[in-house]
Amino acid sequence: MQKYYFVKINDLEVLINGVPLGDYAIHQCNSTGIQNFSLDESMVDSILGDRSYSGADLPIEVIEEVEAITESKENKTYHIYFDTQEDAKCLTDELDKMKIPFELESKVTQDWNEEWKKNFSPIKFEDEFEIIPAWFEDYNLTTNKHIYIYPGMGFGTGSHETTYLCIKLYLEWKDKKINNTCMDFGCGSGILGLIYKIYNPSANIDLYDIDQAALDNCMQNIELNNIESSTIRLLLPEQRNQFLPTYDLVFANILKNILIEEAKQILKLVNSGGCLIASGLLVGQEHDIISHYTYLDSSLILENILYKGDWVALRFTKKA
Numbered sequence: 001m002q003k004y005y006f007v008k009i010n011d012l013e014v015l016i017n018g019v020p021l022g023d024y025a026i027h028q029c030n031s032t033g034i035q036n037f038s039l040d041e042s043m044v045d046s047i048l049g050d051r052s053y054s055g056a057d058l059p060i061e062v063i064e065e066v067e068a069i070t071e072s073k074e075n076k077t078y079h080i081y082f083d084t085q086e087d088a089k090c091l092t093d094e095l096d097k098m099k100i101p102f103e104l105e106s107k108v109t110q111d112w113n114e115e116w117k118k119n120f121s122p123i124k125f126e127d128e129f130e131i132i133p134a135w136f137e138d139y140n141l142t143t144n145k146h147i148y149i150y151p152g153m154g155f156g157t158g159s160h161e162t163t164y165l166c167i168k169l170y171l172e173w174k175d176k177k178i179n180n181t182c183m184d185f186g187c188g189s190g191i192l193g194l195i196y197k198i199y200n201p202s203a204n205i206d207l208y209d210i211d212q213a214a215l216d217n218c219m220q221n222i223e224l225n226n227i228e229s230s231t232i233r234l235l236l237p238e239q240r241n242q243f244l245p246t247y248d249l250v251f252a253n254i255l256k257n258i259l260i261e262e263a264k265q266i267l268k269l270v271n272s273g274g275c276l277i278a279s280g281l282l283v284g285q286e287h288d289i290i291s292h293y294t295y296l297d298s299s300l301i302l303e304n305i306l307y308k309g310d311w312v313a314l315r316f317t318k319k320a
């Protein structure tokens with residue numbers, strides 16, 4: 001098993017033989033990198049408290065709050081990494097000579113690819129449908145329909161309650177109405193739009209996200225499932241003018257604040273007679289979404305509310 005070493009230190013500004021400590025570690029002692037650990041997780045938790053944010057959109061005042069703490073000297077901690085004990089000693093010998101306090105630690109290198117795979121296993125939706133992680137090559141299918149998902153940078157393996165609830169609400173609805181077009185608004189891995197595509201192979205699907213990494217992951221999943229891609233579009237915010245006027249089904253698994261911010265846009269996208277599945281809501285938040293959405297569009301009918309753990313999702317239809 002391979003090990004790596006790191007020196008924990010509070011001050012990078014000190015000079016060793018006239019060279020700043022960080023530069024000395026990298027150029028004289030073959031350090032492989034320096035990481036700033038000025039905030040520990042419990043400190044971040046206490047700043048963020050129970051406030052919930054989606055994606056990377058932290059309000060500016062929260063970022064400033066965090067920065068103010070990182071800038072205070074007593075909270076500064078750096079880890080200086082080395083591949084060998086000998087390289088680490090090159091730095092710690094100098095620190096000893098100068099009586100600069102430090103701690104030396106070593107850790108076993110983890111195979112993160114393998115660790116991360118342990119968290120995903122196939123998910124079965126009654127006898128209807130299965131989601132299978134990409135690396136389960138010899139998996140014995142027990143349903144007629146299934147999708148393989150490669151959980152890359154895009155959220156959405158089916159294991160999270162919010163995705164699971166969307167799929168359940170879709171499976172209940174799928175046979176009832178027309179199914180020619182679908183918008184997956186906040187698509188992540190593309191899981192919801194791609195499941196729709198599996199049930200409706202000739203349908204046109206738009207996968208929309210603010211994050212290019214999510215769309216790259218969608219492409220991986222399209223290829224993984226040999227899905228015919230000419231009828232699937234991957235859209236970023238600058239391509240919103242390419243949205244279709246309306247869709248038969250709109251999935252929106254994004255948090256409450258985004259569902260509120262984007263309410264008018266999302267509602268506009270739902271066809272008369274079409275369906276909206278809204279998710280990403282913590283239990284208790286559903287009431288605000290129901291009242292806001294039905295206030296903005298009086299033709300909206302709430303068809304079902306599903307709960308799982310701390311989460312809740314809603315299925316609406318628009319009167320034809």
Ligand SMILES: C[S@@+](CC[C@H](N)C(=O)[O-])C[C@H]1O[C@@H](n2cnc3c(N)ncnc32)[C@H](O)[C@@H]1O
Pocket residue numbers: 054055154155156157158162163166184185186187188189190191192208209210211214253254255258262280
């Ligand atoms: C909870 S994930 C849902 C992923 C997938 N649809 C699923 O159900 O598993 C939310 C996704 O919405 C995206 N997102 C966040 N804010 C957004 C916004 N304002 N507009 C569109 N997408 C957004 C995020 O990048 C993320 O991929």
